[in-house]
Amino acid sequence: MGRDLPRVLHVSLVPGIHQGAGILHQLRLEREAALSLNLSWDTVLFAPQSPIIDALDVPNPAPRELTAADGTSLRSRAQTNLRVKRSFYSWLEAVEAKYDILLLRYSVHDRRLAKFMSARQGMVGLVHHSCEVPELLGLDGLVGRARGAAEAVVGRRTVREADVLLAVTSEIAEYELARVSPLPIPTLIYPNGGSDTPNPVIDRRGEVPELLFVASHFSPWQGLDLLLESLSSCDQNIVLHLVGSMNESDARRAESDSRIVVHGVADQEAIRRIAEPCWAGISSLATDRQGLRVACPLKVREYFSMGLPAVGSHLEELPLDFPFYARTPAHIGSIVERAREWRSISRSDVASFAMSVVSKKRILQETYNELMDLWLDRRGSLSHG
Structure with missing residues (x-):
């Protein structure tokens, strides 16, 4: 107990890779930042084995025989989740004594999580990426309502076991604190970050405004349907690039407008080529459908890294005077108007300034320092208790 620097383990339990590539990218950036800063911080992903995971360069201690279910049915996914969680907690119990601080990506209505946290003597934090109950209740059908009801009970009990809460936005932090009120749990904002090095794309901007809208899948909160509706009543000469999968009705509308280029799913190298003529990137346009005012999407950080300013309907977890997000x-008229205001600013100026603010390296160092202060305070309290 004489050491001054706490050993931190941040582990994300991801039962299925369908939960999003953004999780994986953030974990890789975090691990690279910790190594660069020489922090005593380990980043671990615990997930069923797959080629995507193998290529990630983030440790995954899940047994090699633990693979995702072949089917996509509710039953097969539930069976996979059960196997993954059983294996995860066995591993976690075996390694947790090596660390002073455990940071666990929050897992909804997980009774085993609360049990594990209550038994651990060391410091445990939960990392929250959403307002869980409203998000679950927003899912279609009886399953969403049942999961939301379960989380309302189990989740409150689990969150109360935490020594510290980390949230990617201030709105999520406020939500979690309200769940456990009046318990005064320390709370930190740990937003998504970007690469430490600006990497602007070639500037091929022309006279016609071109916009880039990227999503792994255009879910309702992306607001693609709203943007297509706006375009249908506008005859402005523009080009809209759509990257990602979408539902059939949105695809039909997009393909019927000659100003829209539908690229489908694309890798990062292809996205960079598509971005070269673009004036700005578009973030989510309907986060209100998730009940959210504030968001911190990874794609906005990727736009910034490429030298593209960004627009969205939500507040961003950025300084109020940040100049490259609106x-x-x-x-579509409002979006083009904002993009035109940025037209004369160079790609390198946007990327350099933005990445100095959203650098994962900077964010991680600040978060480690805050956690260390809490850990030292806690250690002092225990030694005098």
Whole structure:
């Protein structure tokens, strides 16, 4: 107990890779940042084995025989989740004594999580990426309502066991604190970050405004339907690039407009080529459908890294005077107007300034320092208790 620097383990339990590539990218950036800063911080992903995971360069201690279910049915996914969680907690119990601080990506309505946390003597933090109950209740059908009800009970009990809460936005932090009120749990904002090195794309901007809208899948909160509706009532000469999968009705509308280029799913190298003529990137345009005012999407950080300013309907977890993000409605005229204001600013200026603010390396160092202060305070309290 004489050491001054706490050993931190941040582990993300991800039962299925369908949960998003953004998780994986953030873990890789975090691990690279910790190594660069020489922090006593280990980043671990615990997930069923797959080629995607193998290529990630983030440790995954899950047994090699632990693979995702072949089917996509609710039953097969539930069976996979059960096997993954059983294996995860066995591993976690075996390694947790090596660390002073455990940071666990929050897992909804997980009774085993609360049990593990209550039994651990060391410091445990939960990392929250959403307002869990509203998000679950927003899912279609009886399953969403049942999961939301379960999380309302089990989740409150689990969150109360935490020594510290980390949230990617201030709005999520406020939500979690309200769940456990009046318990005064320390709370830190740990937003998504970007690469430490600006990597602007070639500037091929022309006279016609071109916009880039990227999503792994255009879910309802992306607001693609609202943007397409706005475009249908506008005859402005623009080009809209759509990257990602989408539902059939949105695809039909997009393909019927000659100003829209549908690229489908694309890798990062292809996205960079598509971005070269673009004036700005578009973030989510309907986060209100998730009940959220504030968001911190990874794609906005990727736009910045490429030298593209960004627009979205939500507040961003950025300084209020940050010059390269604008809050706009899902109205094509408003979006083009903001993009035009940035037209004369160089790619390198946007990327260099933005990445100095959203650098994962900077964010991680600040978070480690804050956790260390809490750990030292806690250690002092225990020694005098």
